[in-house]
Amino acid sequence: MYGYPGGAIMPVYDALYHYQKEINHVLTRHEQGATHAAQGFARATGKVGVAIATSGPGATNLITGLADAQIDSTPMVCITGQVAEHLLGSDAFQETDIIGISTPVTKWNYQITSAEEIPSVMAKAFYLARSGRPGPVLIDITKNAQMEKLDFSYKKCTSVRSYRAIPVMEPEAVTAAANLINAAKKPMFIFGQGVILGEAETLFKEVLEKTGIPAAWTILGVSAIPTNHPLNVGMVGMHGNYAPNKLTNECDVLIAVGMRFDDRVTGDLNRYAKQAKIIHFEIDPAEINKNVNADVAVLGDVKETLAALLPQVHKNTHEAWLAQFTDLAAIEYKEVIERDLHPTKEGMTMGEVISAINNETKGDAIIVSDVGQHQMITCRYANFTQSKSNITSGGLGTMGFALPAAIGAKMGRMDREVVAIIGDGGYQMTIQELGVILHTKAPVKIVVLNNGYLGMVRQWQQLFFDRRYASTEMTNPDFVAIAKGYQIAAKRVTERKDLRAAVAEMIASKSSYFLEVCVEKEDNVFPMIPTGASVSDIRLK
Amino acid sequence: MENQSYTISVYTENNIGLLNRISAIFQRRHINIESLNTSISEIDGVSRFTIVVNVATDQINKLIGQIEKQVEVIKAYFHTEDETIYQESCLFKIKSDLLLEGGEIQQKIIESNSRIVTVNKDFFVLEKSGNKKEIEALYSYLNQFGIMQFVRSGRIAITKNEMKISSLLKANY
Numbered sequence A: 001m002y003g004y005p006g007g008a009i010m011p012v013y014d015a016l017y018h019y020q021k022e023i024n025h026v027l028t029r030h031e032q033g034a035t036h037a038a039q040g041f042a043r044a045t046g047k048v049g050v051a052i053a054t055s056g057p058g059a060t061n062l063i064t065g066l067a068d069a070q071i072d073s074t075p076m077v078c079i080t081g082q083v084a085e086h087l088l089g090s091d092a093f094q095e096t097d098i099i100g101i102s103t104p105v106t107k108w109n110y111q112i113t114s115a116e117e118i119p120s121v122m123a124k125a126f127y128l129a130r131s132g133r134p135g136p137v138l139i140d141i142t143k144n145a146q147m148e149k150l151d152f153s154y155k156k157c158t159s160v161r162s163y164r165a166i167p168v169m170e171p172e173a174v175t176a177a178a179n180l181i182n183a184a185k186k187p188m189f190i191f192g193q194g195v196i197l198g199e200a201e202t203l204f205k206e207v208l209e210k211t212g213i214p215a216a217w218t219i220l221g222v223s224a225i226p227t228n229h230p231l232n233v234g235m236v237g238m239h240g241n242y243a244p245n246k247l248t249n250e251c252d253v254l255i256a257v258g259m260r261f262d263d264r265v266t267g268d269l270n271r272y273a274k275q276a277k278i279i280h281f282e283i284d285p286a287e288i289n290k291n292v293n294a295d296v297a298v299l300g301d302v303k304e305t306l307a308a309l310l311p312q313v314h315k316n317t318h319e320a321w322l323a324q325f326t327d328l329a330a331i332e333y334k335e336v337i338e339r340d341l342h343p344t345k346e347g348m349t350m351g352e353v354i355s356a357i358n359n360e361t362k363g364d365a366i367i368v369s370d371v372g373q374h375q376m377i378t379c380r381y382a383n384f385t386q387s388k389s390n391i392t393s394g395g396l397g398t399m400g401f402a403l404p405a406a407i408g409a410k411m412g413r414m415d416r417e418v419v420a421i422i423g424d425g426g427y428q429m430t431i432q433e434l435g436v437i438l439h440t441k442a443p444v445k446i447v448v449l450n451n452g453y454l455g456m457v458r459q460w461q462q463l464f465f466d467r468r469y470a471s472t473e474m475t476n477p478d479f480v481a482i483a484k485g486y487q488i489a490a491k492r493v494t495e496r497k498d499l500r501a502a503v504a505e506m507i508a509s510k511s512s513y514f515l516e517v518c519v520e521k522e523d524n525v526f527p528m529i530p531t532g533a534s535v536s537d538i539r540l541k
Numbered sequence B: 001m002e003n004q005s006y007t008i009s010v011y012t013e014n015n016i017g018l019l020n021r022i023s024a025i026f027q028r029r030h031i032n033i034e035s036l037n038t039s040i041s042e043i044d045g046v047s048r049f050t051i052v053v054n055v056a057t058d059q060i061n062k063l064i065g066q067i068e069k070q071v072e073v074i075k076a077y078f079h080t081e082d083e084t085i086y087q088e089s090c091l092f093k094i095k096s097d098l099l100l101e102g103g104e105i106q107q108k109i110i111e112s113n114s115r116i117v118t119v120n121k122d123f124f125v126l127e128k129s130g131n132k133k134e135i136e137a138l139y140s141y142l143n144q145f146g147i148m149q150f151v152r153s154g155r156i157a158i159t160k161n162e163m164k165i166s167s168l169l170k171a172n173y
Helices: A007-018 A031-045 A063-071 A098-105 A115-130 A143-147 A171-183 A201-211 A242-248 A302-312 A319-341 A350-361 A373-381 A402-412 A431-440 A455-464 A479-485 A496-508 B018-028 B057-069 B096-100 B104-111 B132-143 B165-172
Strands: A049-053 A076-082 A108-112 A136-142 A187-191 A215-217 A232-235 A253-257 A277-282 A296-299 A366-369 A390-392 A418-423 A445-450 A489-493 A513-518 B003-013 B033-040 B046-056 B073-079 B084-095 B115-119 B123-130 B149-152 B156-159
Touching: A007 A049, A007 A076, A007 A143, A031 A049, A031 A063, A031 A076, A031 A390, A031 A402, A031 A431, A063 A076, A063 A098, A063 A136, A076 A098, A076 A115, A076 A143, A098 A108, A098 A136, A098 B018, A108 A115, A115 A136, A115 A143, A136 A143, A171 A253, A171 A277, A171 A296, A171 A302, A187 A201, A187 A242, A201 A302, A232 A242, A232 A319, A232 A373, A242 A319, A277 A302, A296 A302, A319 A350, A319 A373, A350 A373, A350 A418, A350 A445, A350 A496, A366 A373, A366 A402, A373 A390, A373 A418, A373 A455, A390 A402, A402 A418, A402 A431, A431 A479, A445 A479, A445 A496, A479 A489, A479 A513, A489 A496, A496 A513, B003 B018, B003 B057, B003 B156, B018 B033, B018 B046, B018 B057, B046 B057, B057 B073, B073 B156, B073 B165, B084 B096, B084 B132, B096 B104, B096 B123, B104 B132, B123 B132
Parallel strands: A049 A076, A076 A136, A108 A136, A187 A215, A187 A253, A215 A232, A253 A277, A277 A296, A366 A390, A366 A418, A418 A445, A445 A513, A489 A513
Antiparallel strands: B003 B046, B003 B073, B033 B046, B084 B123, B084 B149, B084 B156, B115 B123
16 A cells, blocks of 8 residues: 555544554655556556545545546545544545545545444455456545554445446347448458457457457557557557557448547547448446447456356458558558657657667567657557556546556566656656655656657647647756666666667666667657547648 | 427446536536436435436437446436426525515415415525426516515426336346
8 A cells, every 4th residue: 555644544544554564655755656556556557556645635636646547447545634523624634535536436445434444445445446347445544543443343345235346237239249240342441449448358358359350559568469459450559559540540340348438539529430340349338338438348257257258259360451440550650650660860759769668678568658749659669568557547638647656566566567657747747756666666667758848739839739838848856866866776778879778777677777869859740640630630740 | 309398317336426427417518417416216225316407319328328337327318308307495684574565475475385484573484396487487476576586496306117127136136
């Protein structure tokens, strides 16, 4: 668990003191860092992440992480201290209405005012956070409840009467989906994080391989199937790949699996896959017909629904259709990817840094990215061989997410390499969490891609605001000196000739390592679907 | 798509904070709640919200989805005016002199099926239940004489079709 003590949570911390062997509490340097670390832990392990904070400002500092976990369906339980029950509503020191404030950004929240509620409410909190479509839960505990004694008995929570974790699968819907898939000439899958959260990676791969249907991914779906899988046709959305975006508007059946048709994925909804029949595999009934109307909605646990689908779909190869993807991919390679990964100009590209990292990790690392240009480049080019390997703030787009999330991911998966890739802007939003690395020696690898700008905003200013670079140029500190101040081995690379060796040194290191790469200042991320445009209007430059 | 009036019935657990959670769903989408009532329901320990909103047809389905998604919501339904039997209730506080000056108001009280709750030497209180139009008509009539205070309740509605809450509760638990 990750947290930060303070007045109203002190009795809990006092108890934690007795359980230091059983419960590993990591002191972050800010409560927001605690939430992102808990999220990183949850995303890397599939378990519930826990963050704990005091009342008032401690509690309000959790809000960004809660909102991030809510929109990205991350299982997390946040525990906050609260002033004693008799002081509630009196504007007591460090009192804030955290239940009111956190309501819209939590799956569930609850205020405990007596000790006897603690066992059952905590059991319910963890059950709700992890079951069904996962999400964040906040439990606020008044100080008097923390001080009271109780006869402790714990009963695991397995159901809540007003809550249906997983909708009942309708076999007719699965058959209707199978019929559409079998009749399709140009079918296409788009898979999201639901495949990972539902642990249906293997099953999904079997469905793909049997049907021979090309599969594209959302930013949170990546790593559910390996990057180099022949049916993996890349990312959809604003900075996704050319082929899957273009062909979204040409496919005849679009099969969405565990994704929610985010606006960054769909572009203009009035011109999104209008020619296609839509099949939507989904655990959350509220997602059906929310943004895109489904012709066939297959509700249920994706593991169950895909298992029911598998025997009903016919073996196929869709060679001609796949060739369309390959042809468009070749255009994208020539126009965009080649100059991103093998640049001939002097300045370094973000893409070649990711390529150097791929080269060293062989795609086995957990890659944690922040938000902005580097995030899009990372998700486009990072290689993945196993699931739960791409951790990024997708829905909320929280700058500052990556450093603490990488720390949480590493602590959850000490057996795996964890590389955080961060821009110079986002890095400075939670840079204080280097203190956790200093404190715990967590061997996290940090790469800052420094272009001296808030790059994505600058790109938009260049393209849509006549190059008026309002407040996007950064005056940056000496990042290497800062890392060294936290006793982290650090290096800065400014020239291409030093890049590969520096990345190799970083990956070979058994300890934490900070690498700053000074990249070209005004590079843009392409392809790009401008806001309000259709997916098929994707621009290569 | 044209907006129309929908009555939303929400069966829930009776927990602190749920009103906030449900109203936040409307607030976030910039939807004004026309009327909101909470009460016990026909099932022990289950509360019922009755909410009236003016929204488009595609929006009402999404709202119901978001409401039902809340952990402590058992089930939410929406109905059009035709599908419900609904009432609102209101109270008027009026100067007692007016009651005594001629029989006009007394006649109106009888005609409108309203009821005098209390009378003293300064004022009397009139209660009227009915649909929004009936209440509005009585309001404009009484307004010409002067209304000291007026209050109207949220809509309460019974649906013509069955809402199967008990069986749902059994299935979930």
